[in-house]
Amino acid sequence: MSTPTTSRPQRPTAPADPLVAYLVGLGDDALILAQRLGEWITRAPQIEEDIALGNIALDLLGQARVLLSHAGEVEGAGRDEDALAYLRDEREFRNVCLVEIPNGDFAVTMARQLVFSAYQYELWTALRNSTEPLLADLAAKAVKEVTYHRDHATQWVLRLGDGTDEGHRRMQAGLDRVWPYVAELFAADDVAAQLPGVAVDPPSLLAPWTAYVEDVVARATLTVPTPTWHSRGGRRGLHTEHLGHLLPEMQHLHRAHPGARW
Amino acid sequence: MTTAGSAPRTPHGWPLWEVFVRSRRGLSHQHVGSLHAPDGEMALRNARDVYTRRGEGVSLWVVPSAAIVASSPDEQDPFFDPALDKVYRHPTFYEVPEGVEHL
Numbered sequence: 001m002s003t004p005t006t007s008r009p010q011r012p013t014a015p016a017d018p019l020v021a022y023l024v025g026l027g028d029d030a031l032i033l034a035q036r037l038g039e040w041i042t043r044a045p046q047i048e049e050d051i052a053l054g055n056i057a058l059d060l061l062g063q064a065r066v067l068l069s070h071a072g073e074v075e076g077a078g079r080d081e082d083a084l085a086y087l088r089d090e091r092e093f094r095n096v097c098l099v100e101i102p103n104g105d106f107a108v109t110m111a112r113q114l115v116f117s118a119y120q121y122e123l124w125t126a127l128r129n130s131t132e133p134l135l136a137d138l139a140a141k142a143v144k145e146v147t148y149h150r151d152h153a154t155q156w157v158l159r160l161g162d163g164t165d166e167g168h169r170r171m172q173a174g175l176d177r178v179w180p181y182v183a184e185l186f187a188a189d190d191v192a193a194q195l196p197g198v199a200v201d202p203p204s205l206l207a208p209w210t211a212y213v214e215d216v217v218a219r220a221t222l223t224v225p226t227p228t229w230h231s232r233g234g235r236r237g238l239h240t241e242h243l244g245h246l247l248p249e250m251q252h253l254h255r256a257h258p259g260a261r262w
Numbered sequence: 263m264t265t266a267g268s269a270p271r272t273p274h275g276w277p278l279w280e281v282f283v284r285s286r287r288g289l290s291h292q293h294v295g296s297l298h299a300p301d302g303e304m305a306l307r308n309a310r311d312v313y314t315r316r317g318e319g320v321s322l323w324v325v326p327s328a329a330i331v332a333s334s335p336d337e338q339d340p341f342f343d344p345a346l347d348k349v350y351r352h353p354t355f356y357e358v359p360e361g362v363e364h365l
Contacts, residue, residue: 046276048297048308055311148310155304 014094014236018194019132020075021094024084025191025235026123027067028095031085032243033116034060035250039103052152056113059145063138070134086254090237090244097231098181100243104174107160107167111174113153118213119185120146122205131197154216161220172222179225184232185209191235279305280330281313282323291323299324 015021037057044050068081079087098116103109124146127139160171186206192199217224231240253260276298282291294313299305305324314322333341345351 046298048299048312052308052311055315152307155307159300159304 014191015071015075017074018191019198020071021191022195022199023067023071023074023135025094025189027064027071027084028093029099029116029120030060030067031064032093032095032246033099034058034064035246036099036103037109040109045106053109056149056152059142059149063142063145066134066138082254086251090239090247092237093239093243093247094235094237095239095243096181096184096234097240097243098178098185098234100234100240100246101178101181102242104177105170106156107170107174108177109174110153110156110160111171111178113149114157114213114216115178115182115185117146117149117153118209119205121150121212122208123200126200126205130199135198150212157216157222158220161217161222168221171220175217175222176225176227180227180229181231182227183230184234187232187235189235276300278327279309279324280327281305281309282325283309283313283319284321285319287320291321294318296327302326 015024034057037053037060040053041050044053064085065081068084072079072081072084098112101112121143124139124143127135128143130136130139157171160167162168186202186209189199189202192201214224233239277300278296279299279302280296281294283294284291297305297308297312299308302324306322309322309324313319
């Protein structure tokens with residue numbers, strides 16, 4: 001946890017413009033998960049899976065770039081995608097906590113992928129009808145990407161859950177690890193509520209998400225966990241300790257060499 | 263759970279699959295390489311990631327490498343050499359008219 005010092009004014013935790021805040025929230029979800037999935041490169045079970053996870057990470061990074069670039073333009077304060085990605089501190093990140101938790105073993109990562117890609121599938125499907133043209137255009141493209149992400153995770157959850165005893169045990173443990181972070185994805189959001197027609201009301205995504213995910217979990221002979229606690233606050237800049245470790249690695253190069261180019 | 267196709271596991275875990283990509287409608291599938299995957303459905307998905315990242319294909323086939331019956335290098339001479347001295351099998355005795363592009 002950071003301790004505010006008296007010599008430095010506390011930074012604002014949310015952009016004043018709700019559209020900027022909404023774009024930054026969705027962009028940060030994609031950016032932080034891309035960073036996490038990138039950690040698998042050279043560490044995946046097989047080189048084929050290395051490439052698959054890298055492809056998914058790059059899809060997410062592409063979404064993040066569009067969202068953060070547009071957020072910077074709407075904000076009009078001269079911040080571009082790099083400034084938003086690399087020069088904000090922990091409390092200014094608006095991603096949900098799910099995407100920042102450590103990868104764990106492959107089953108934990110696949111559990112997180114199932115949860116998040118099924119959420120993003122419903123999100124982008126709904127955002128195709130957004131009255132904000134940039135969001136609608138991005139959604140049309142992203143829904144195809146996310147359909148594949150969801151399928152990839154589904155295939156692995158089915159195989160690990162309905163495979164060997166060891167795979168089943170680990171896949172159930174993976175679901176148990178990520179489920180406390182599920183409710184936060186569908187919590188009512190002040191920012192989205194201020195953007196009727198532009199944003200999607202997160203609770204409206206819960207029913208279709210549940211139908212899809214519970215079917216996969218049942219077919220994998222696994223059990224939907226009933227967590228005893230739920231994460232919250234990511235959209236207000238309140239994160240788990242893990243984001244504080246992820247950011248220095250992600251931001252180091254840009255901060256050490258401002259404006260560096262290949 | 264459905265698993266389309268199966269193949270013997272390699273010592274390294276996942277079995278090997280041969281990948282065929284059809285780049286356009288009307289063309290035939292071409293062999294592009296091989297990869298490892300636990301079963302046929304996953305092999306298709308891995309092939310999508312490894313071999314069609316840049317829009318190379320409209321259709322994919324994967325075949326267990328173990329299902330391929332291949333000619334043996336030891337039999338190369340009896341298999342292929344007899345064709346070499348039968349020049350009449352080659353269409354080299356025709357005059358190609360000028361300006362014919364697709365013969």
